[in-house]
Amino acid sequence: MIKIHIHCLATVSAVALALSLGAPASAQFAVFDPTNYAQNVMTAANTLQQINNQITSLQNEARMLINQARNLANLPYSSLQTLQQSIGETQRLLNEAQRIAYDVRQIDQIFSTQYGAAGASTSSASLIDGARQRWQNSLAAFQDAMRVQAGVVQAIDTAQSEAGALLSSSQSAVGALQASQAGNQLLALQSKQLSDVTALLASQGRAQSLELARQAQAQEQAREQMRRFIAPGQGYQPGNVAMFH
Structure with missing residues (x-):
């Protein structure tokens, strides 16, 4: 009994002390935990x-x-239209070839009729007419070659301008696609220049071939005319000539 009273007395004293300090009976005191704080x-x-x-x-x-x-950005400059126009101009000059065009069938047909061997039955008038036609073919071919040459020379300024613009676009390219497109257009420009050179060589070769064919036919015609001249009863007939009356 004494122990119980003493325990009650201690409890009451603690409660009284808490009330006297103004703290609630159920209050708990906060404890700082450094380990938890660090975590x-x-x-x-x-x-x-x-x-x-x-x-x-x-x-x-x-x-x-x-x-x-x-x-992925596209190149803001394109030379495609300019190149197509220049190529089209060269193609137009080739298509306007006079008399004998760049056509295999037509060439075969004309050579079989105008550049064949002179026959014994061919009249002198036909020989002269054939020679005139072959001369006109050569003359027209040389004119065509000069027109193609003029077109290629005129296209040089355009090619230089396009090359400068494409190089500038390539240097200022902001992405791989723009640099690639500029490079592709430069290759297209080079291809166009190669096509111009091909057209120029073709036109010059055509003119030279026709001229050589004309010369070969002229030699053949000259032999035929000489044969006729010296043939008995066909060519020259000697006779008396009265020079003074």
């Missing part, structure tokens, strides 16, 4: 680092998208 600080630091990593990742993705957009 909370580390958790906050790790969370902040993860957020920074996510921000950096987003920035890298944004840069990658910007670079991809630049790489």
